[in-house]
Amino acid sequence: MNLSHCHNFQDFRKLAKKRLPGPIFHYIDGAADDEVTYRRNTAAYEACDLVPSVLAGVENVDLSVEIFGKKLGMPVYCAPTALQRLFHHDGERAVARAAEKYQTMFGVSSLGTVSVEEISGMIDAPTMFQFYFHKDRGLNDSILERAKAAKFDVMALTVDTITGGNRERDFRTGFTSPPRLTPRSLLSFATHPRWAINYFTHAKFELPHLQEHVSEGTDIATSIGDYFSTMLDQSMSWKDAEALCAKWGGHFALKGIMSVEDARRAVDIGCTGIMVSNHGGRQLDGGRSPFDQLAEIVDAVGDKIDVICEGGIQRGTHVLKALSAGAKACSGGRLYLYALSAAGQLGVERARGLLREEIERDMKLMGCSSVDQLNRNNLRYR
Numbered sequence: 618m619n620l621s622h623c624h625n626f627q628d629f630r631k632l633a634k635k636r637l638p639g640p641i642f643h644y645i646d647g648a649a650d651d652e653v654t655y656r657r658n659t660a661a662y663e664a665c666d667l668v669p670s671v672l673a674g675v676e677n678v679d680l681s682v683e684i685f686g687k688k689l690g691m692p693v694y695c696a697p698t699a700l701q702r703l704f705h706h707d708g709e710r711a712v713a714r715a716a717e718k719y720q721t722m723f724g725v726s727s728l729g730t731v732s733v734e735e736i737s738g739m740i741d742a743p744t745m746f747q748f749y750f751h752k753d754r755g756l757n758d759s760i761l762e763r764a765k766a767a768k769f770d771v772m773a774l775t776v777d778t779i780t781g782g783n784r785e786r787d788f789r790t791g792f793t794s795p796p797r798l799t800p801r802s803l804l805s806f807a808t809h810p811r812w813a814i815n816y817f818t819h820a821k822f823e824l825p826h827l828q829e830h831v832s833e834g835t836d837i838a839t840s841i842g843d844y845f846s847t848m849l850d851q852s853m854s855w856k857d858a859e860a861l862c863a864k865w866g867g868h869f870a871l872k873g874i875m876s877v878e879d880a881r882r883a884v885d886i887g888c889t890g891i892m893v894s895n896h897g898g899r900q901l902d903g904g905r906s907p908f909d910q911l912a913e914i915v916d917a918v919g920d921k922i923d924v925i926c927e928g929g930i931q932r933g934t935h936v937l938k939a940l941s942a943g944a945k946a947c948s949g950g951r952l953y954l955y956a957l958s959a960a961g962q963l964g965v966e967r968a969r970g971l972l973r974e975e976i977e978r979d980m981k982l983m984g985c986s987s988v989d990q991l992n993r994n995n996l997r998y999r
Contacts (some may be wrong), residue, residue, distance in 0.1 A: 618631060618632055618635060619632070620632070620959060620960045620963060620964055620967060623956070623959065623964075623967060623968075623971075624971065625931070625932070625971065626931040626932070626951075626952065626955070626968075627931070629955035629956045629959050629964065629968055630646070630951075630955045632955070632958075632959035632960070632964075633645070633704075633954075633955040633956075633958035633959045634646075636809070636811070636812065636958055636959055637704065637809065637812060637958050638796075638802065638805040638806045638808075638809045638812055638813075639790055639802065639805035640787075640790035640791060640792040640796065640802050640805065640806075641703055641704065641792065641796070641812075641958075642958070643786040643787070643789075643790050643792065644700075644703075644784075644786075644787060644790075644792045644841070645704065645951060645954050645955065645958065646786070646951075647784055647785075647786035647787065647899070648782075648784065648897065648898035648899045648902070649782035649783050649784055649898060649899055649900055649901065649902040650782075650783050650785070650902035650903070651902055652898060652902065653898075653902050653903055654895055654898040654901065654902050654903060654904050654905075654906065655897065655898025655899070655902075656898075657898070657905075657906045657909075657929075658895070658897070658898055658906045658907065658908070658928045658929025659929040659930075659931055659935075660906075660929075661906040661907075661908040661909050661929065662908055662929065662930075662932075662934070662935040662938050662939075664998065664999050665908070665938050665996055665997070665998050665999070666996070666997045666998075666999065667934060667937060667938065667941075667979075667983060667995055667996065668994070668995050668996065668997055669982055669983045669984055669995075670983065670984030670985075671984055672984075673984035673985070673986070674986070675980065675981040675984060675985065675986045677986060678977050678980045678981060678985075678986050678987070679986065679987040679988070680692060680973065680976060680977060680980070680988065681988070682945060682946050682988050683945075684722070684890065684923045684925065684945050684946045685743070685745075685770060685771045685868040685870070685889060685890055685923060686770075686868060687722065687743040687770055689720060689721045689722055689743065689946065690719060690720025690721060691719055691720065691721050691969075691972075691973050691976065692936060692940060692946045692947060692976070692988055693721065693930070693936055693946065693947045693948065693949070693952070693972060693976070694716070694721045694722035694723070694724070694743075694745075694946060694947075694948050695712055695715075695716045695721065695722065695723050695724055695948070695949075695952075695953050695965075696724050696892075696927055696948040696949055696950045696952075697724030697725055697726040697729070697745060697746070697747035697773070697950075698724075698726055698950040698954060699726045699727075699728035699729065699794075699841065700728060700730060700794050700841075701729065701730050701731075701954075701957065702730035702731070702819075702822055703730075703794065703795075703796065703816075703822065704954060704957050704958040705815075705957050705958055705961045705964075706815045706816065706819040706961075707961050707962060708729075708730045708731055708957075709723075709725060709729055709730060709731035709736060710731055710735075710736075710739065710962075711957055711961045711962035711964075711965055712953055712957055712962075712965050713731075713736050713739060713740045713742070714739075714740065714962050714966075715953070715962055715965035715966045715969050716740070716742050716969075717740040717741060717742040718966060718969070719966075719969045719970070719973060720742065721742070721743075721969075722742065722743040722744065722745055722770075722771075723736070723740065723742055723743070723744055723745070724744070724745040724746070724747055724773070724948075725744065725745070725746055725747065725769070726747045726749075727746075727747060727748055727749040727760055727826050727827065728749065728824055728826075728827070728834065728841075728844075729824070729825070729826060730822065730823065730824060730825070731825070732763075732825040732826065733746060733763055733764050733767040733769060733826070734763070734766075734767050736767070737767035737768055737769065743770045743771070744767075744768075744769045744770050744771070745769065745770065745771040745772075745773055745870075746760075746764040746769045746771070746772050746773065747773050747775055747872065748760060748761070748764075748772055748773065748774045748775065748861070749775055749778065749845075749849055750774065750775075750849060750850050750853045750857065750861070751830075751848055751849055751850060752848060752849070752850045753830055753831070753848075755830065756827065756830040756831070757861075759826075759829070759830065760826050761861070761864060761865060763826065765865065765866075765867075770867070770868060771867070771868045771869070771870060771890070772861075772862075772865045772867065772868070772869050772870070773869075773870040773871070773872040773890075773892065774858055774861055774862075774869070774870070774871055774872065775872045775873055775896075776853075776858070776871050776872065776873040776874070777872075777873030777875075777894070777895065777896050777900050777901070778845045778849060778873070778896065778900060779845075779849065779851050779853065780845060780846045780849075780851060781840070781841065781842030781843060781844070781845035781846040782842060782845075782896070782899050782900040782901070782902075783842070783902070784840075784841070784842055784899060787840055787841070787842065789801075790802060790805075792840060792841075793838035793839055793840050794822075794824075794834045794838065794839060794840075794841065794844075795822050795834075795835065795838055796816075796838070797838040822835070823835045831848060833847075833848065855882060855886060858871065858886055859886035859887065862886055862887045862888060863887065868889045868890065869887065869888050869889060869890075870888055870889065870890035870891055870892060870923075870925075871883045871888055871891050871892070872891075872892040872894055872927075873892065873894050873895070873896060873900075874891040874892065874893055874894070874914070875893065875894075875895060875904065875905060875907070875910055876910070876914075877913055877914055877917045877918075880914045880917055880918045880924075881917060881918060883918070883922065884918050884921050884922055888922055889922055889923060890922050890923035890924070890925060890945075891914075891918070891922060891923075891924055891925065892925045892926075892927045892948065893907040893910055893911055893914055893924060893925065893926050893927065893928075893944075894907055894925075894927035894928050895907060895928060896928075897928055897950060897951065898928070898929075906928065906929060907926050907927055907928040907929065908926060908928075908929065908935075908938065908939060908942070911924070911926050911939060911942045911943065911944060912942045912943060912993070915942065915943030915944065916943070919943050919945075923945045923946075924943065924944055924945055925944060925945060925946050925947065925948055926939040926942075926944035926946075926947045926948075927947065927948045927949060928949065929949075930947055930949045930952060931952070932975060933972060933974075933975025933976040933977075933978070933979045934975070934979050935947075936972075936976055937976065937979050937980065937983060937991060937995075938996065940988055940991045941991040941992055941993060941995040941996050942993060942996065943993070952968070952972070953965050953968055953969070955968075956968035983995060
């Protein structure tokens with residue numbers, strides 16, 4: 618199997634599984650506890666059907682949307698994710714170039730492996746920075762000022778990682794950042810020499826936004842669950858979020874909102890957007906899916922802030938369902954991480970291109986020539 622054989626999300630996943638050592642693949646692929654919420658994130662879309670219209674004259678379709686004051690060429694952007702250079706040596710550089718090619722937004726994580734300064738200098742595309750609120754307030758200030766100086770367009774505070782989720786696959790495989798060889802993982806790394814050669818022959822793996830303040834993740838191997846539980850501030854409150862929003866002074870979002878009450882409070886503290894998200898099912902298992910919660914959150918605050926649906930999206934029809942329910946746009950991590958792992962920038966570009974083709978084709982089949990024509994009249998729930 619190679620890149621030319623990849624035609625959808627599951628194909629990229631299969632190729633990523635072939636290319637990556639087991640601990641790293643399962644870090645991307647895994648979720649919390651019994652992974653019920655992870656599976657529900659996609660299953661929720663399957664419980665909703667589309668109702669198309671015909672004879673609508675759809676020769677030309679406009680897929681553009683506007684979020685956070687920026688126009689995107691397609692209604693799906695690349696959500697910020699951590700540790701990307703573990704999956705492919707180019708990491709964020711590859712994803713950023715692909716996002717620029719498809720005129721969409723690119724997100725960089727606090728736990729990113731390429732700096733905000735480098736990303737800002739290499740692409741001309743909207744950018745988002747994902748902020749993790751650390752106990753070390755000096756680190757928090759440093760991260761914010763660097764993202765601001767790099768002229769990132771949006772700050773997104775992640776609010777659903779107050780402690781690490783119970784990611785049992787990582788326990789079984791011994792996954793850490795940076796990778797640590799154990800008796801259980803040695804065979805998997807040894808049988809993926811291509812990954813190992815690329816990892817050890819390119820620039821040292823590091824977390825550039827953190828390394829001047831903490832050694833964990835760059836020089837000291839740690840699991841993501843342990844990092845969240847020990848380094849992030851579990852006392853983070855609405856007052857902290859409001860202060861961070863004010864200090865940022867630009868478009869500001871909360872990532873990980875799942876209730877109407879929290880969505881309303883996000884409006885109250887000055888947010889310009891929210892990501893309806895459960896962190897890809899990697900935190901609280903047994904919770905609702907973003908799509909399950911989307912409509913009621915849109916009804917409550919959709920006329921005041923940008924509501925983004927994040928999680929479980931694998932198909933263009935999933936995007937259309939979320940947009941019909943009222944989301945301004947969609948985002949995802951695994952949506953491009955499998956492709957990055959499979960083939961670097963070429964993989965991400967192919968995945969973005971295929972998804973864009975799906976959305977455009979499905980829009981025509983729905984009888985819609987622009988995103989704003991999608992609405993709940995298009996949906997029926999089983």
